[in-house]
Each structure stands twice: as structure tokens, then as C-alpha cells.
Amino acid sequence: MTGSAGIDVAANRAATKWTRREQAGRVLWALATPFFRLSPRPLWGWRRAMLRAFGATVGRGVHVYPTVRISIPWNLTLCEGCAVGDHAILYALGPITLGLRATVSQYAHLCAGSHDWHAPAMPLTKPPIAIGADVWICADVFVGPGVTVGDGAILGARAVVMRDVDPQCIVAGNPAKHIRSRTK
Template sequence: MTAPRIDIAANRAARKWTRREQAGRVLWALVVIFFRFSPRPLWGWRRAMLRAFGARVGTDVHVYPSARITIPWNLTLGAGCSVGDHAILYALGPITLGPRATVSQYAHLCAGSHDWRDPAMPLTKPPITIGADVWICADVFVGPGVKVGDCAILGARAVVVRDVAPRSIVAGNPARPMGTRDQ
């Protein structure tokens, strides 16, 4: 059986973003230096920059200057949430953080992938939804399309590729239930 012939050139040439999105991505790439090199306590400055690029940002949100945000207009940050040092919010699709959610240092929320079932491997942009009062510990990877329920804890270096129930504590690769969070 021969493998199906895939037109890679056509896949690369396919338009994955509108002209407006492409322009926004270029503009964000040009101004993100003002985000990344802002002093740490300038939380309001970074909130204002994210809002200027279409992010929905609640009150008292803390995003550290070293956090990497790919497409801010796909981002919703609930009141009081925090995004730590060197966290990656790869927001090709929507990423929503609920109120008071914490994304610790070096965590990676990846709302983009490719459909491996299609030989052309087209880009997909499944949303990530993080509930209220969730703690995403250091170095956690959260895959595309994952929903994390309120008050859950994703243990350090966990690889989370399936939904997590509210109040669950998960850890490992792949992430497995380790317990539940007390009321």
C-alpha cells in the first residue's frame, strides 16, 4: 500500500489567518518588547497593553513581564488571576483563565495543534478553559481542548491532555488523579 500523496506546498500556502489577524500578529511582535522589558511591578501597564490588543482582562490581574503570549485577542483573564515568569500562553485558539487562577512559572498552555488524522495535517485551534481558583504548578503542559474544573490543582511538570474535574489534584505524565482538594 502506498502512502497518499500530500501537497505540502498547498498546505503551506493555505491561509490560516485573516489579513487582520496577520497584521495584528505583526504589530504585537513589534510592540511586545515594551511588555517584556517593563518593570515587574507595572501590572497595570501590561494589563493595558493586553487590552489594547483585544484581550479581555479582569481587575487585579498580574501577568509577569517574561510571560509569552502569542495572540492576545484570544485571551480572557479573570479577575485576580496570575500568569507567572516564563509561562507560555500559546493562544492560537481561545484561552480562558477563571478568576483567581494561577499559572506558575514555565507552565505552557497550548491552544493550537495539527489534525494528525488528515494527511495534510491542517492547523487546529481548540480552546483551553481553566476554571476559578485553579493552580497550574511549575512547568505544567496543558494541551489543546482541555477544560480544567474549578479549584483543581495540576501538579508540577504534569502533562494534561484530558479534562480535569473540579477540585481534582492531578500529576504525572500523562496526568493522573492523585486526590481531591478539600472544601
């Protein structure tokens, strides 16, 4: 079935996007997710252990709130001291790395997956997201696939970040634009 723009929807849907092992892991994670989401808020260690059990690299002192939605934990690297707030989405089809002491505020969405719209079948792509040390991703920010955010940057509330952000920069808006640099 080809759409009006020449998009081969049937080929896209028929394509194998995951290995059998990845599919099995995703099913197991879906079955385990209620134990993650229903855990009391102060049980940081429990959620860290669950993520590690599913292949995530998780540093000491990481705080992941129970309402965080994580698609594929084995694609996550959460460095020491980072935090992921309530209702954030880590759509880790590709690798997502949060640097030392990085903060992802409530309702932020990090999306490490898309489709190659140049190809008629629009195959799935899994570009990585890399968030540097001491970055603050404010509430409701969207970070798109393939974005790298430099150390110490701040992504202002509700920003849509589709391009790399330099270290120590403050960006805001849709699309996100450089507002100013942080002073040390």
C-alpha cells in the same frame, strides 16, 4: 511534497491559516512585545493595558509577569485576580480563558493550537482551553489543546494535561493522572 506517512507538507504550508487582519495584528503585537517584556515587574497595570489594547479581556487585579510569552492576545480572557508567572507560555492560537483567581506558575505552557493529523494536509486547529476559578497550574505544566480544567483543581508540577480535569481534582504526571480530590 508528500512525506513518508502520506502527509502533504506543501499543502499545509501553503494553506492560509490567518486572515489579513489577524496577520496584521500579529505583526503589530510582535512589534509591541518588547514594551511588554521590558517593563519593570511591578507595572501590572501597564501590561494589563497593553493586553486590552490588543483585544484581550482582562479583569481587575490581574498579574501577568513581563517574561510571559503570549502569541495572540485577542484570544485571551484573564478573569479578575488571576496571575501568570515568569516565563509561562500562553500559545493562544485559539481562545484561552483563565478563571477568577487562577494561577499559572512559572514555565507553564498552555497550548491552544495543534494540527489535525487525520487529514493529509494536517491543517491547523485552534481548540480552546478553559481554566476554572481558583485553579493552580504548578511550575512547568503543559496543558494541551481543547482541555477544560474544573474549578479548584491543581495540576502538579511538570504534569502533561491532555484531557479534561474535574473540579477539585489534583492531577500529576505524564500523562497526568488523578492523584486525589481536594478537601474543602
